[in-house]
Amino acid sequence: MDKKIKLIPGICDTKNRHYLPEKLLDGKTTVNENGNNSQVYPGNLKEYRAVLADDIEDVWYEYVPNSYDPEKKTPLVVSMHGGLMTGWGQAVYTSWTLVADREGFIVVFPNAASKRMWMMECDWEKVIETLGQISGDVPLLHKPENHVEDYHDVKKTVKLIEKMKEKYNIDAGRIYMQGMSMGNAMTGQFARYMGSILAGAAGSGCPTNSKLLFDNRHRVINQSGPLDIWQSRLELDKVPPHYREGDHETIRYNLEYWNLVNGCDALPQIGIRDEYNFAFYKGSQGNNVLMDVKNRDHGQTFDDAELVWDYLFSGCYKDESGRLHHSEPRKKWCVDEVNFAVAKDRRKAWVNNGIMEIHIPCFFWEKIKYHGLNGNAIVRGSYAYIPVSSLAEIFHMRLKTEENGRVAYLCGAPQIGKIISEEVEEIQFAEGNIACIVNNSVESMYAEAVMKENELCVSLEWFARRFLRLSVSECDGVVYATDHPSRISWHMADLIQTYLT
Structure with missing residues (x-):
């Protein structure tokens, strides 16, 4: 079975100025912007609709590569789209489908249930206060209701994972989640509250507001325990204005949070490859990786999925008791020895x-x-x-x-x-x-x-x-x-x- 990755040529729409142009659905077009870059629409990407929770019909996209072997336990990656985007949009804006072609795992790309926006915990009063200070096409969050575990987007994601396990030969110890922008915030939310069903979580752009990570005594707020974590940051990106905290401050708090949860070493191992800056934290219970990309705007690099898989997801799994373990990842951490x-x-x-x-x-x-x-x-x-x-x-x-x-x-x-x-x-x-x-x-x-x-x-x-x-x-x-x-x-x-x- 051929497991070689192959890029399909496309025509770059240089006049595009939209978050997610529908033209990408033609399977011939690509777009390239300094925050997001696309591939042509993957041929094996299929749309599905069903009621998963709360009597609401949800939409998601499954990618099953030709290299999938139903006789073998297979990893599952759940990839979450950014605000105002869709599951199929996340599929074309990442390299997950290409990595899946080589590795044989399955990827599922769910849609947010309403207005292409995930239900997120937030300080709603600050969101409203900030609304008058922002302009352009910045999306307004949904007003959070009840507890995070009760959010429809959280419940339906749990049900979707269960459905994938029933439909395919999924390795329950190798389920991972990754998201971009608001999808990263959604991934972080899921990891903190429902992360016991994941072995690793990753995301690019939009780190979490520190007020959702720590209580007023600076104790971590976490219901899931350790996970291997990957945090992609973009040098030219900005945190959402309603956070009311600086870019550096937010990123440091996100690092500190998972370092505490995972019992990480005090100092990271640093490696810089051209514009890609890595800080690898080894933990007694889980690892934590920061990647900051120089001269990059909000979004995700197209190879983000490849890097996450090679350096992190490929080397972590959970046993039947839910304990996190590590094996040799596909690629050794790119630490600068000098x-x-x-x-x-x-x-x-x-x-x-x-x-x-x-x-x-x-x-x-x-x-x-x-x-x-x-x-x-x-x-x-x-x-x-x-x-x-x-x-x-x-x-x-x-x-x-x-x-x-x-x-x-x-x-x-x-x-x-x-x-x-x-x-x-x-x-x-x-x-x-x-x-x-x-x-x-x-x-x-x-x-x-x-x-x-x-x-x-x-x-x-x-x-x-x-x-x-x-x-x-x-x-x-x-x-x-x-x-x-x-x-x-x-x-x-x-x-x-x-x-x-």
């Missing part, structure tokens, strides 16, 4: 996924042009500076100083992890000089060496690139370096700053 980061005004550094002290706080120094500008100046660059003495500790070099520290020598080959620069024997720095002496030859740095708090300081970016050939990026006062192309994102920068405080 990395270091510093943050403006912080006296700590992130080194190979641990924390070490530096001798004075990191500061930024500007390179300026002023000749021929009639007394004015132009900033041509701004660089993170740390003490030469801290460079010696991070990169395992010997330090010598003269002139009360105004002259410093780094001796021996700089090394971090498995990376070593054998060409270096000695580097000399001197206060006020843009030059340094490398193996008795003159070289220029990005900017001059600076004395601060009795420490001679130079550019960390320059040092990392020049001697270790590392990829270095900066965001919001955080500089991150590793041994492959990487671009640190806004939320990852905030996370690192938090740990370096």
